[in-house]
Amino acid sequence: MKKDEPMSAEEFCPIRQTIKLLGKRWTILIVKEIYFGKGRKLGFMELRRRLPDVSTKVLSERLKEMAEAKLVRRKEHRDSKPVRVTYTLTDKGKDACEILKVFKGYGLKWGGKDTFNCGDIDCELCPRRSENEED
Structure with a gap:
């Protein structure tokens, strides 16, 4: 689709939009692991341990995309050295x-x-x- 072309009805499909949001490899499994954290804030290394088959690069990319999509909340804990980053599900992620x-x-x-x-x-x-x- 060219930049100035209107979107087709198919592109507005809620199934298609959901697959675009959650369908990338590892995304739904990251949601699962954070969910099973039972409310704990999971750090990058904890997620990496829970998902041993995902590369560090891909996990980092997915978490960034998920934060931008508001599926997860990223929080920096500056009181620790080095700074610790944790992830929790937003309401959108919980859904x-x-x-x-x-x-x-x-x-x-x-x-x-x-x-x-x-x-x-x-x-x-x-x-x-x-x-x-x-x-």
């Missing part, structure tokens, strides 16, 4: 966790014989949580 629930349900149903319910028996994202379990 993306609803997509994780759908992914998990799909994976449990169609993921194959090696798929199992991860987390603490039934994690908070599991659509098959016990009905007796309190939130």
Whole structure:
């Protein structure tokens, strides 16, 4: 599309816009890891440890993009030496966790014989949580 051409109806599609926001490799897994941090502010190295297959460069790029898109909040802790940077989910990022629930349900149903319910028996994202379990 040229700069002066109007956007097509397809480009306004909410599915397309969501995939543009969350569809880059590692983005949704970064959301997942921050979510499972249970409210802790996760630093870069903690995220790197939780996602060992992502390169340092790509993780840095994704976190920058996610902060610009307001999926994560980046906070510098200047009281520590060296300065520590942590990430938490914004409300927009927390809403993306609803997509994780759908992914998990799909994976449990169609993921194959090696798929199992991860987390603490039934994690908070599991659509098959016990009905007796309190939130």
